[in-house]
Amino acid sequence: MDIDRHFLEMALEEAEKALEENTYPVGSVIVDEHFNLIAKGRNRVHPSQDITAHAEIEAIRNAGSAMFDAKIKNKKFTLYSSLEPCPMCTGGILFAKIQRVVWLLNDDEGFGGYKRLRDTSIFLEKFDRIEVMEEPFEDLKQRQMILMNSWKTNINNVTSLRNNLS
Numbered sequence: 449m450d451i452d453r454h455f456l457e458m459a460l461e462e463a464e465k466a467l468e469e470n471t472y473p474v475g476s477v478i479v480d481e482h483f484n485l486i487a488k489g490r491n492r493v494h495p496s497q498d499i500t501a502h503a504e505i506e507a508i509r510n511a512g513s514a515m516f517d518a519k520i521k522n523k524k525f526t527l528y529s530s531l532e533p534c535p536m537c538t539g540g541i542l543f544a545k546i547q548r549v550v551w552l553l554n555d556d557e558g559f560g561g562y563k564r565l566r567d568t569s570i571f572l573e574k575f576d577r578i579e580v581m582e583e584p585f586e587d588l589k590q591r592q593m594i595l596m597n598s599w600k601t602n603i604n605n606v607t608s609l610r611n612n613l614s
C-alpha cells in the first residue's frame with residue numbers, strides 16, 4: 449500500500465472526527481523519516497474556543513519533544529494534512545523545520561496559505577528545503593471536498609454563528 453495514501457487516510461479520519469465535533473474538518477498527521485507515526489491532530493477551534501487550534505499546529509504540539517529533536521538533528525519529518533495549510537500553520541511548519549508536506553486538497557478560495565506565502569519569495573531559503581506534494585489522490589481529495597461542503601452548512605460555521613446574532 450502507498451505509504452502517503454495510508455497517512456492521508458489517517459488525516460482524513462481526523463478531519464471526519466473534527467466535523468463530528470462541529471468544527472473545521474481538517475486533520476493532520478506527522479511521521480518521522482522511517483514513516484513511524486509521531487503525532488496526529490485535528491481542528492479544535494470550536495470545541496476549545498481556541499482560534500489557533502488548527503490541525504497542523506495541534507499535530508506539531510502533540511509531537512512534542514520528538515518534533516524538537518527532529519528540528520535540532522535535521523531529521524526528515526513529513527506532515528500530512530487533509531487541506532492546504534493556512535498562513536499560521538505554514539509558519540509552524542517553517543519553525544518546526546518539517547521537511548516534507550503533503551496535503552489532499554488545495555485551498556485557493558479559502559485561507560490556504562502555503563503556496564501564496566511560498567510564491568511571494570519570502571523565506572525562500574526555508575521553503576526551498578521543503579518537498580511538497582499537493583492533491584496526490586483524486587478520490588481522497590473528493591472526500592475532503594465533501595467534508596468542506598458539509599462544513600458550509602454546519603451550525604458552527606461563522607456565517608451561521610453571525611446569522612444567529614441578528
Ligand SMILES: [Zn+2]
Nearest residue numbers: 502534536537
Ligand atoms: Zn492553519
